[in-house]
Amino acid sequence: MATPxxxxxxxxxxxxxxxxxxxxxxxxxxxxxxxxxxxxxxxxCHGPNGIxxxxxxxxxxxxxxxxxxxxxxxxxxxxxESTIMDRISKGYKISELRKISDYFSSLDWxxxxxxxxxxxxxRGHEIHKELCEECHExxxxxxxxxxxxxxxxxxxxxxxxxxxxxxxxxxxxxPDKMKDRMATLDLKxxxxxxxxxxxxx
Numbered sequence: 001m002a003t004p005x006x007x008x009x010x011x012x013x014x015x016x017x018x019x020x021x022x023x024x025x026x027x028x029x030x031x032x033x034x035x036x037x038x039x040x041x042x043x044x045c046h047g048p049n050g051i052x053x054x055x056x057x058x059x060x061x062x063x064x065x066x067x068x069x070x071x072x073x074x075x076x077x078x079x080x081e082s083t084i085m086d087r088i089s090k091g092y093k094i095s096e097l098r099k100i101s102d103y104f105s106s107l108d109w110x111x112x113x114x115x116x117x118x119x120x121x122x123r124g125h126e127i128h129k130e131l132c133e134e135c136h137e138x139x140x141x142x143x144x145x146x147x148x149x150x151x152x153x154x155x156x157x158x159x160x161x162x163x164x165x166x167x168x169x170x171x172x173x174x175p176d177k178m179k180d181r182m183a184t185l186d187l188k189x190x191x192x193x194x195x196x197x198x199x200x201x
Contacts, residue, residue, distance in 0.1 A: 035103035038096050041088075042104075050104050052112040055156035055198075062109030066145035068101040081164060081171035111152030111200040124196025127189055131181045140197045155198030162190045 039050070042060065047053040050061035060068065074080035076089040076097075089097065128139065136142060140151035150158060164172040166182050174182075185193075 035099040035106075038092070038100050039103045042100070049107055051110050052154045052157075055113070055115065055154050056160070058154050058157045059110070059112045059152070060104050061107040063104060063148060064143045064145055065101045065105035067143065067148055068104060069098060070145065071148075072097045072101065079171070079173070081169055109149060109152065112154040112198065114152075114155055114198040114200065116155065116195045116199045120192045120195035121199045121201065122196075123189075124192035124194070125201070127185070127193055128196055131184070132193070135177070139201060150197045152200035153197060155194045158197055159190055159194035162193065163187065166190060 042050060045057050046060050047057075050059060052059040071080065072085075072089050073094075075082050075085040078086055080086075092100070125139075128136070132140070135147060136150060138151075140153075141149060143149040161172070162182075165174050165178065166185070166187070168179075
């Protein structure tokens, strides 16, 4: 095989993939034409096809596209707390973020792996019925452009997010209704909720 020239090697900015010209690997160049190609870097943390294999990183497959896009834009603007997503989101064009959002929203939701305590699941269900069902309908399965699905989400991720809400992190804004209801709970209640939601029941 001939050595590719400089013109045959293209660095795709934003996603860090080094791709060889269509003259050498046409199947790779073809893959670039669809939304899935842009999503490949996400799988390293969020799991194959966006389904989390761990408990601390969220599944993103099956999320509402507009919610996904709004979240990515908040990371990009520094309006949502993150460890690395603020930098990753800035590595893509806005049009590319839309394609990534559309791709993951097109996938079926599959519950993340859960390590649960049944007693906490039961307690969490009671708290949910009392305080959370009004917005997080159908035991947390409901989602729209403002509310993410939380049923079947990675458990420790849910707990840490709720803890940030509970502590009033300025980079994790929340509606007044959620602030009021969080104020009635303690950390053990948040743990119970995280077990209930991650159980997917």
